[in-house]
Each structure stands twice: as structure tokens, then as C-alpha cells.
Amino acid sequence: xxxxxxxxxxxxxxxxxxxxxxxxxxxxxxxxxxxxxxxxxxxxxxxxxxxxxxxxxxxxxxxxxxxxxxxxxxxxxxxxxxxxxxxxxxxxxxxxxxxxxxxxxxxxxxxxxxxxxxxxxxxxxxxxxxxxxxxxxxxxxxxxxxxxxxxxxxxxxxxxxxxxxxxxxxxxxxxxxxxxxxxxxxxxxxxxxxxxxxxxxxxxxxxxxxxxxxxxxxxxxxxxxxxxxxxxxxxxxxxxxxxxxxxxxxxxxxxxxxxxxxxxxxxxxxxxxxxxxxxxxxxxxxxxxxxxxxxxxxxxxxxxxxxxxxxxxxxxxxxxxxxxxxxxxxxxxxxxxxxxxxxxx
Amino acid sequence: xxxxxxxxxxxxxxxxxxxxxxxxxxxxxxxxxxxxxxxxxxxxxxxxxxxxxxxxxxxxxxxxxxxxxxxxxxxxxxxxxxxxxxxxxxxxxxxxxxxxxxxxxxxxxxxxxxxxxxxxxxxxxxxxxxxxxxxxxxxxxxxxxxxxxxxxxxxxxxxxxxxxxxxxxxxxxxxxxxxxxxxxxxxxxxxxxxxxxxxxxxxxxxxxxxxxxxxxxxxxxxxxxxxxxxxxxxxxxxxxxxxxxx
Numbered sequence: 229x230x231x232x233x234x235x236x237x238x239x240x241x242x243x244x245x246x247x248x249x250x251x252x253x254x255x256x257x258x259x260x261x262x263x264x265x266x267x268x269x270x271x272x273x274x275x276x277x278x279x280x281x282x283x284x285x286x287x288x289x290x291x292x293x294x295x296x297x298x299x300x301x302x303x304x305x306x307x308x309x310x311x312x313x314x315x316x317x318x319x320x321x322x323x324x325x326x327x328x329x330x331x332x333x334x335x336x337x338x339x340x341x342x343x344x345x346x347x348x349x350x351x352x353x354x355x356x357x358x359x360x361x362x363x364x365x366x367x368x369x370x371x372x373x374x375x376x377x378x379x380x381x382x383x384x385x386x387x388x389x390x391x392x393x394x395x396x397x398x399x400x401x402x403x404x405x406x407x408x409x410x411x412x413x414x415x416x417x418x419x420x421x422x423x424x425x426x427x428x429x430x431x432x433x434x435x436x437x438x439x440x441x442x443x444x445x446x447x448x449x450x451x452x453x454x455x456x457x458x459x460x461x462x463x464x465x466x467x468x469x470x471x472x473x474x475x476x477x478x479x480x481x482x483x484x485x486x487x488x489x490x491x492x493x494x495x496x497x498x499x500x501x502x503x504x505x506x507x508x509x510x511x512x513x514x515x516x517x518x519x520x521x522x523x524x525x526x527x528x529x530x531x532x533x534x535x536x537x538x539x540x541x542x543x544x545x546x547x548x549x550x551x552x553x554x555x556x557x558x559x560x561x562x563x564x565x566x567x568x569x570x571x572x573x
Numbered sequence: 574x575x576x577x578x579x580x581x582x583x584x585x586x587x588x589x590x591x592x593x594x595x596x597x598x599x600x601x602x603x604x605x606x607x608x609x610x611x612x613x614x615x616x617x618x619x620x621x622x623x624x625x626x627x628x629x630x631x632x633x634x635x636x637x638x639x640x641x642x643x644x645x646x647x648x649x650x651x652x653x654x655x656x657x658x659x660x661x662x663x664x665x666x667x668x669x670x671x672x673x674x675x676x677x678x679x680x681x682x683x684x685x686x687x688x689x690x691x692x693x694x695x696x697x698x699x700x701x702x703x704x705x706x707x708x709x710x711x712x713x714x715x716x717x718x719x720x721x722x723x724x725x726x727x728x729x730x731x732x733x734x735x736x737x738x739x740x741x742x743x744x745x746x747x748x749x750x751x752x753x754x755x756x757x758x759x760x761x762x763x764x765x766x767x768x769x770x771x772x773x774x775x776x777x778x779x780x781x782x783x784x785x786x787x788x789x790x791x792x793x794x795x796x797x798x799x800x801x802x803x804x805x806x807x808x809x810x811x812x813x814x815x816x817x818x819x
Contacts (some may be wrong), residue, residue, distance in 0.1 A: 397656075398656035398675045398676065399585045399587070399588065399656070401676075402585065402587045402588055402591055402675065402676055403585065403586075403587035405587075406587040406590050406591060407587075438727075438742075438744030438745060438746050439744065439745030439746070440743065440744050440745045441744060442726055442727060442743065444704065444726065474779055476703060476704075476726050476779040477779050477780060477792060479743050479744070479745075479793070513782050513783075513792070514782065514792065549745055573792050573793060
């Protein structure tokens with residue numbers, strides 16, 4: 229299927245040919261008032277054939293530095309074209325149809341005149357093809373240069389951006405934490421957790437960032453998240469962790485588990501000691517199983533449920549990161565809300 | 574055993590205090606002085622000898638590279654301390670022992686100090702966990718080579734191809750291409766976690782799946798990894814015999 233730019237290119241070529249044919253007609257009309265536009269139009273296929281075949285030979289051979297093969301191809305083409313021209317100009321029915329008005333039956337073949345005609349036609353369109361080829365090469369080189377400049381600018385921009393924020397933020401945070409540690413160590417630890425979470429979220433959502441992350445890093449971030457939320461809440465959180473397998477093997481999209489825990493904290497009941505939130509993670513050799521189960525909040529305790537956008541986004545991220553093997557199950561039971569994820573890798 | 578003497582140069586007092594707090598628990602390392610002003614540090618180093626320096630990258634009016642270039646002893650073992658996950662590779666030799674990301678953990682600091690001298694190496698135990706291990710690899714960037722932080726726990730394997738090393742990670746991103754030779758990379762890897770099974774392959778044992786017909790299969794790595802002769806890679810074969818218990 230042709231792209232928009234290919235259509236535009238074709239229209240551009242057509243326009244140039246129209247302009248050329250008008251010019252050709254006008255030039256010949258000055259010397260021969262019997263020439264008609266139909267004659268000019270009927271000659272157009274031969275003109276175009278010379279132009280595009282020579283251009284094709286230049287692109288296919290000379291661009292790839294196959295000079296010898298290119299020259300042989302050109303010689304072959306000119307030979308064939310010359311033969312066609314000779315045949316057409318000597319007792320050819322085609323010529324009679326197209327150029328009837330100009331034919332002189334008494335005219336005999338003259339090699340010099342034939343060569344002159346041949347060279348004028350082929351030289352003319354060969355030069356045009358050569359100029360077109362050079363122009364396209366120039367455009368290609370400029371586009372390549374612009375692309376490299378753009379890449380360099382992007383690199384310089386992100387390098388500059390990195391130079392400003394991490395150093396300043398780190399120094400500010402570190403300064404605050406060291407001062408707080410002397411007066412309020414608990415607040416200092418909370419600052420530390422918040423800084424770690426902030427970095428985690430920023431890294432997870434930066435352009436070009438990793439699509440997946442080790443479960444060990446996610447667990448560490450979730451624990452920081454829970455601690456931070458616990459500090460804000462007047463009630464205690466009860467969470468039961470069950471982790472088996474090597475947490476430095478399994479991966480999942482970053483902030484996946486945070487999303488599920490966040491939902492449980494926002495919309496679930498996790499302050500019931502008898503019914504804690506259950507986070508189960510099992511890392512096997514070729515798969516990761518994750519389950520988050522929490523008690524549902526009573527209807528009288530808003531907010532009862534969210535719009536589900538977090539889960540939809542997580543579902544989509546799993547589809548992108550693990551297109552070949554994953555399962556995402558959401559179960560809204562009578563008393564509990566359960567989300568299960570199974571990833572094959 | 575003689576203590577290794579070092580200095581800290583950082584324009585932020587809080588960073589210095591943070592490092593001193595971490596270093597207080599590390600034996601056989603003594604910080605003789607710390608400086609917030611790089612010029613004072615330069616003057617000190619002209620008259621005094623130390624075993625290593627922990628140096629912040631941004632020192633106000635100058636940067637770490639300019640600071641190092643001005644020293645009489647350009648071979649002073651240096652641990653760079655930075656908040657950046659990448660920095661431009663200067664392309665010339667600097668005696669950088671390690672690069673630490675702020676805020677550095679105690680485990681990672683110990684890992685860096687182990688590289689200062691052999692004496693400390695033998696004394697400080699290597700941390701058993703891979704959690705705190707990262708290194709700045711020289712990788713091909715969009716415009717030029719740069720030093721980029723890579724967490725070792727994310728590395729599935731190193732593959733040596735035509736004088737470059739391809740770093741395959743488990744994060745779903747394109748592999749990184751490094752110009753550092755594989756032998757040099759191996760010297761910096763914790764041997765508990767990385768095994769060489771072939772002259773061109775070093776893998777992270779966390780991602781080991783199975784071994785079959787002289788090929789190793791890894792998670793997050795499509796191709797089978799070939800295995801060299803047993804006498805060439807005894808460490809790897811020992812790992813196999815131990816039932817690859819992790």
C-alpha cells in the first residue's frame with residue numbers, strides 16, 4: 229500500500245512532466261507550426277522511459293559504487309533504445325500514425341542525422357536523470373545530518389536535564405535528612421523512604437525506561453510505600469507476606485504491586501488483625517505468581533470502590549511487557565477482593 | 574595491619590557527614606581529613622600522602638575531573654561520588670577505583686573500599702547479597718560512549734562479540750554495548766553471582782534455568798549459551814555439581 233509521501237512524489241513528477249511537455253511543445257512550435265499537442269503527448273512515454281531507466285541505473289549501480297556494472301547497464305540500455313529508435317524511424321507503422329504530418333517518403337537514412345537525433349534525445353534526458361540523482365543524494369545527506377544533529381541535541385538536552393535535578397535534589401534531601409536525624413530520626417527515615425519512592429516512580433515512568441523490573445526492587449518499594457502510608461494513618465495496617473523462590477529472578481512491570489497495594493489501602497479494609505491483607509509471591513524457574521487478597525470495606529465506609537482505571541492500566545502494561553505469556557485475574561468476591569497475576573518468562 | 578588513609582572532598586557538608594557515619598563502622602579505613610573546598614584539598618594533597626580519595630563529581634567552581642587533573646599524583650586511587658546515573662567517558666586514563674551513586678549504602682561503600690588495596694580486600698568481607706551491587710559500564714550512547722550505571726542484579730549475561738561486550742538485562746530494554754573487554758568486566762564482578770561458562774559468556778546464576786547437552790539456558794535470554802571445556806571453567810562446573818542451589 230502506498231504511503232502519503234509516495235503519492236505526493238508521484239503527483240510532483242506528473243506536474244514536472246506536464247511543465248516539460250508544454251515547454252517542448254512551445255519550443256518545437258516556434259520551428260514547426262504543424263506540430264500538434266497530441267504528437268507531443270504520444271512522444272511522452274519514450275521520453276519518460278529514457279529518464280526513469282537511466283535514473284534507476286544510477287540509483288541501483290552508481291549509488292552502491294558498482295561503477296563498472298552501471299556503465300555496462302547504460303551501454304546496454306542505449307543500444308536497445310537506439311535499436312528501437314532506428315526501427316521506429318524507418319518504415320514503421322507507429323511512426324506513420326504519430327508523425328504522419330512530418331514524413332517525407334523520399335528521405336533516405338543518414339547515419340549522422342540519426343546519431344544527432346539519438347544523442348539529442350538520450351543526452352537530454354540522461355542529463356536530467358543525472359541531475360535528479362544528484363539532487364536526491366544531496367537531500368538524503370542533509371536529512372542524515374539533521375537526524376544526527378537532532379540525536380546530539382536530544383542527548384545534550386537529557387544530559388543537561390540530568391545534571392541539574394539529581395544532584396540538587398540529592399544534596400537537598402541529604403542535607404535535610406542529616407539535620408532531622410539529630411532531632412527526629414523517625415521523620416528522617418520517612419524522608420528517606422519518600423525520596424526512595426520518588427526516585428522509583430520517576431525511573432519507572434521516564435521515557436525509554438525499563439518495561440520490567442526485578443520483583444525484589446518492587447517489594448522494597450512496596451514496603452517503603454506501606455511505611456509511608458502507615459505514618460499518615462491513625463490505624464495500624466495488617467499485612468501478611470508470603471514469598472517463596474528467588475526474588476532476584478522474577479520480573480514484572482514497575483509499580484505493579486504498588487498499584488494493587490494502593491487499591492487495597494484506598495478501597496479495602498486492611499486494619500483488621502483477624503483478616504490481614506495477604507500478599508503472596510512465588511517465583512519459579514520459568515514463571516512468577518503474584519496474588520493480593522484483601523477484605524472489602526463495608527458499604528457504610530466510603531470510598532467503597534474506585535473506577536478500575538489502575539487495574540486497566542496494569543492489564544495493558546502486562547500485555548505490552550509479556551505479550552506471549554501472562555494471566556491477569558480479578559475476582560470480586562462477597563467479602564474479599566482478589567487480584568492474581570501469572571507471568572511466564 | 575596498617576590502616577588505609579583517605580580523604581573526602583565534597584562541597585556539601587551533609588554528604589561528608591553521611592559518608593563519615595557509614596565509614597565509622599568500617600575497620601582498617603581512616604579518614605584523616607574532609608574538605609568542602611577543593612583548593613584546600615589540593616594544597617593538602619601536595620604536602621601529604623593518602624591511600625585514596627572519595628571525591629564528589631560537582632565541587633562548585635570545578636568538577637572532579639578538573640580536580641584530579643591538577644593533582645601532582647594523577648594515579649591517586651579515587652572513588653567518585655555522584656548523583657548521576659550517567660557521565661561522559663573522558664576517554665583518558667583515570668585511576669577510578671569505583672563510582673558510587675548518592676546516597677550510597679553501607680554495603681556498596683564496602684564494595685568500593687575493597688578495591689582500594691589488597692589489604693582491605695582481604696579484610697572486608699564481600700556482601701553476600703547482590704542487591705547493592707552496581708557498576709558504571711562504558712556503553713555506547715546516542716552520540717558517544719558514556720559511563721552508565723547498571724545494576725548487577727538486572728544483568729542476565731555478558732556476551733563478548735568482536736571486541737565489544739553485549740550486556741543483556743532482564744528489564745525488557747535493548748542490550749547495552751560496552752567497549753570494555755570481558756576480562757576487565759569479570760575482574761569487577763562478584764564471583765559468587767557471576768560464572769563464566771565459555772570464553773565469550775558470563776552469566777548471572779540467578780537467571781540460570783537449566784543445563785542440557787553442553788548448553789546453558791537462561792531466563793530472559795532466547796539463545797542457548799555454549800559451554801567450554803571443564804578444565805577451563807572449573808568454577809562453573811562446580812556450580813553445576815552443587816545442583817545450582819541459590
